[in-house]
Amino acid sequence: MKTAGLRYFAAALVVLLGIWAGLKFHSVHRLEAPGAPVPAGVAGAADPKENAAMEAVPHPVIPAQLPEFSLNDLSGKSTSIGAWNGNSLVINFWATWCAPCRREIPLLKTLAADWAGRDLTVVGIAVDFPDKVREFAERFKIEYPVLIGEQDALEVAAKFGMESPAFPFTVFTDRRGEVVALFVGELHRPQADFILSEVQNLNQERIQLPEARRAIADGLEAMADKHTG
């Protein structure tokens, strides 16, 4: 009986080993399979490994404080973002070839006009060719400051954690230069007004930064729910 017991034990061990081997190799296979599924009849990605890498891009590092940088303005003069120290900023990254960026321009012009004389400055950062930006700014009568750059503007975008940027995106700071919000995608008036009301609360020291961020997060989520619900 003792020998039989040992044999039962050995058999169970072999079975478990077999199951373990099956599961192990199966999971290895799945991990090595190409990334996202592709519809039937459609060619897969050129390099599945590259796609898998894209889905695990490095973590962005968003600065707590507005980083220092300089770019040329519309006249070609190098301008530091520090020129507006003491103001709250709405820094809008855009490009002339980007339709949602162009749609945002009237809103940004309105914000600049509405907040004129109240320590808030709208700054456009065009990641584009200077000639195109100058022509566009003239045609659309952009009066708020616009800085321009190509690779140097991409490096500025990276300072805000946008290593491979898509446009538009907008950074909001309070007057102490704390980065209050980074909004990716096309901005609309209700969102802008809401974020700016919290920036004002911060400026008037009615709330602290974490509270403002939480309020903005909750508020924007409620707006999203309202429009999806």
Place this chain on the structure above:
Amino acid sequence: MFGMARVAQAKPWWMRGIDSNETDFLPPDVAFRVAARVEGNVVKVRWVIADGYYLYRQKIEVRAESPDLVISAPALPPGTVKTDPYLGTQQVYFQQVEALVPYSRIDAGAHPMQIKVTYQGCAEAGLCYPPITKVVFPTVGSPASVTSVPPDSWESTAIIAGACAFLLAGLVLRKGRKLDLPA
């Protein structure tokens, strides 16, 4: 304008978490996946476009990258007409698009074939990606061989190993039972 529901879902970074790269928008190489294959004297370049994203027809370019390759202008199907008050009327592609690119080779295939593709697109939710340029190595073969996942020898081995283990276990158990039978 604010009625665009998905626009309102664009989250500020702290909703994603500072240590996370997760956003409501896809990375460009996930939003737009490109591959190419050779069929006869044509290279077929296909883009698979994620839901809610589109590519501009006029921004698609295909060029020869390998030195022995001569290619003609890509033939693209008509796209969906999209009218934007700021950019005018454009043709765009949703879901997928295939460009047919006739080609010839000077050295009868001594070099691996490489093409360079450029494309640019946006998310309907209000975000545009800069133009993307990639070097693509077209595969040779039927569409099925491009789309199917190659059989994996590890999985086959694992299944056989598992089956052998069960068989062995069964034999051992059977033998054990015989021994336990009452006389």
